[in-house]
Amino acid sequence: MSALEVRELSKHFSIGGALRRSHVHAVEDVSFALRPGTITALVGESGSGKTTVARLLARLYDPSSGAVLFEGSDVSHVRRRRDVLHYRSQVQIIFQDPFGSLNPVKTIRHHVERPLRIHHIVPSAQVEERAHELLRTVGLVPPEEIAAKYPHELSGGQRQRVAIARALAVEPKIVLADEPTSMLDVSIRIGILNLMVKLKEERGIAFLYVTHDLASARYVADEILVMYAGQIVERGPVEQVLAEPLHPYTRLLLAAVPDPAKRDAERIGTRKGVASAAVDPPEGCRFVSRCPLAIDVCSHVTPPLVEARPAQAARCHVTAPAPSTR
Amino acid sequence: MSQLDPTIDLPLAAPPRRVRGRIRVPGWVALLLRNRKSRAGLCMVLFMVLVALVAPLISVAHPNDFNLLAARQAPSWHHLFGTTDQGSDIFSQVVLGARRSLLLGAAAGILATGVAAILGITAAYSGGLVDEGVNFLTNVFLTIPPIPLLVVASGYLKSRGMVTMAVVLALVLWAFEARILRGQALSLKSRDFILAAKASGESTPRIVFGELMPNMISRIAAAFVLVFYIALLTDAGLEFLGLGDMTKTSWGVTLYWAQTNSTVLQGEWWPFFFPGAALAFTVLGLVLLLAGIDEVSNPRLRTERPERRRLLAALVGGRLVARAEASA
């Protein structure tokens, strides 16, 4: 059973004036499912559309097409306040920038208590107590003191914990974590990642962990989705994908991650090309200009996501050819 | 003119500060008090407010009392600011006139800024049709030529009271402010904390008034001060031209009578000087306050980009340096 299912989701942003309008295909034909008690990593470089996916799921944007199935029905276009509120009480988002996601003129108490009040999670009399409990859950002690502070009085790691506490306040089934550690110091990152794992295990929360850091994805996630130029180019169990990547982009990413063990080692060759410009993309594989394996068909047929190994699928004519052309 | 720049980002995002233990002063007030210009401006304006408050106590006589025996007297201990050709005490006129000027400016400021803030910010946050509608309305008001409207309104309206003037001035000035505030709100609305509030289920009014607006206090304050002094100057100007209620006490009226009776030609400088100086003093205070608010809240003076460019320039040397310093 999946907690949330995404089907053929696309989001196009219009750019340019009325005369020469073009569309950025920020997200195109993305399908996946989030399961309770699992962490699904969504990795890709900046501009690959991974943040847009998280925001689409958080209902901060409306998708251009496709469906988001939640509790059996499509929620991608619900507008009624009651329905939207219900969805928001189950699906929460954590933003990348802990310095930007908290209102600078409001206390920590405000941030944690508001969701409790909006969704009537507990009777008014217990709101304060519950807020303190939440702060304690995310490791912010003493909660009474923290609650009275303003965001600028906390460190980056502490702020991100506040953001997590706010997301947890509604007791969500699904948490979308958009690069929650990328703005934090290395020594603090692990703490946030461990907290995610703990919440997954104790509360059965389904996490979407958006990141560009493959190593941290491996550390926390069960499943991985690799995005390139708006499309999912590979998906599968994280260990399997990182050990034996199918898509050349996944291989390129893996090779680029600093790894002390492979000093001076050879890496996969790349051709020069502009990364992931998805403005009015033509038909064909979007990675073709950088791909070392490209063949003729790549530049005019968009490869479908094909399950080339059990549970592992990729969008590549070469390493994961569709059954008909195999 | 950072006031007019809709791309301005980051208002006074200063949270309250603890001052001596318990008392919390809003962050922007603390910042304003630390800025030299705004501190001076604030003191000047507060001084005028104080004068206006105690005016009945310190004015010597009813400002319109006339006493031909004491007419056209130069400033003396008896008449600090001299007297008019009717023998009225100018000191009394100036201190009591401060009441009208300040009240009118404040009223116009509150009206215009209130309308501008509510419409501008709501439009920016809602987008779509609401935004289009408000934009249209703003543009209509921006195309109305203000001076003729003001002349017509003040010259021909039956009631020429202060309230009418404040409303007319607010009507002319709000659109201008709505523009600025909308631009500001637009840049704030895509901030993560607004998205976060939305994602946690806050309603639109709560986001607009509870999350967005507190972050725009400095811009709103700046808008208020701007309208305040424009209204004050315009009102005095209209009265000086004789387009007002000439039976009331105000700086503009005193100036008007001074002008009609061509006092300067007779070597009498005081009927002009004192109301004029009061007006200039108040406006200067407001301008300084505005400059201070601008300085404190204008990110151009604080962002990192010029800093980076300065750094590069310092490293490289050469012409870049001058340019970077000019831009910083």
Place this chain on the structure above:
Amino acid sequence: MTALAEEPAVRRTSRKALLELRQLAVEYGSGARGVRAVDGVDLEIREGEVVGLAGESGCGKTTVANAVLQILRPPARIVGGSVLYQGEDLVGKKPEELRRFRWRNVSMVFQSAMNALNPVMRVGDQFVDAMRAHERIDRRRALARAGELLELVGIDRRRVRAYPHELSGGMRQRVIIAMALSLNPDLVILDEPTTALDVVVQREILQQVEALRRDFGFAVLFITHDLSLLLEFADRIAIMYAGELVETAPAERLGTNPRHPYTQRLLQSFPPLSGPLERLSGIPGSPPDLSDPPSGCRFHPRCPHCGPERPELYGRQTTERPVLREVEPGHRVACHLVEEEEEVA
């Protein structure tokens, strides 16, 4: 110049010192409210060597770089120690001397420098500006050289005519690197040069820097928070914590046998990409406030080995400041615990 290309890392580190920091101390503000951002840092960079300086944000690593180039901005100022460049102290030099020294001898690429390019000037003109500030060179020749430099960093030479906004972030960062090399400096300081970029672009740029370094023989001071990157690219690594240097060692050695508890924990903060996975713990707590640093060893409140259960050591650690001591040739650590272990051994 290409003779350097095949030289092993070990040889590189045995050359003569190019830059030496001796007990460098930098303070922001003054008096009781002064903050010592850098406190007694000793660091040596030899010719042609890549030295990595790692630490968390606010540990003073960027301040060190700014102090080397004497571009600290008031209220920051050097309050002690010296910056020796080829034996000559840079502290207290005249502005004009420093101006000539910067960029020609030591250049710097700082974080997000790509955004520092002047948006209304063509890239080539910015090169010309920089070059002409230091030497007499006519415009045509300067532009030609700019083209060559761009080609060196993997950008088409025709891009000298481009405006910064026509280039991607990675390309702009390369432009800055090319500018940093325009006067053939002996030392290039890279301060988080790739932090804002994607991993793939980051690797491409760093490989280019490495190739250029082999060709030109300049030394590199590489400042980053990403220790795993340094393990791969640097010859020697220095770790900073709260304004102090806590450990320096050759890269391989630091990677395999870190001695300072902070270094150990820092290394354990990076989950591995291959091999077995274990629960990592990061470092509890957060870096200290430098306006009121902990007494003794600044890391002691976060140190896993330091607790009241060992009173004697704890007493020393909370009162006495540890100094860098050599534990192996080229490997120096500032830690009472390590000192004690060495004595026992």
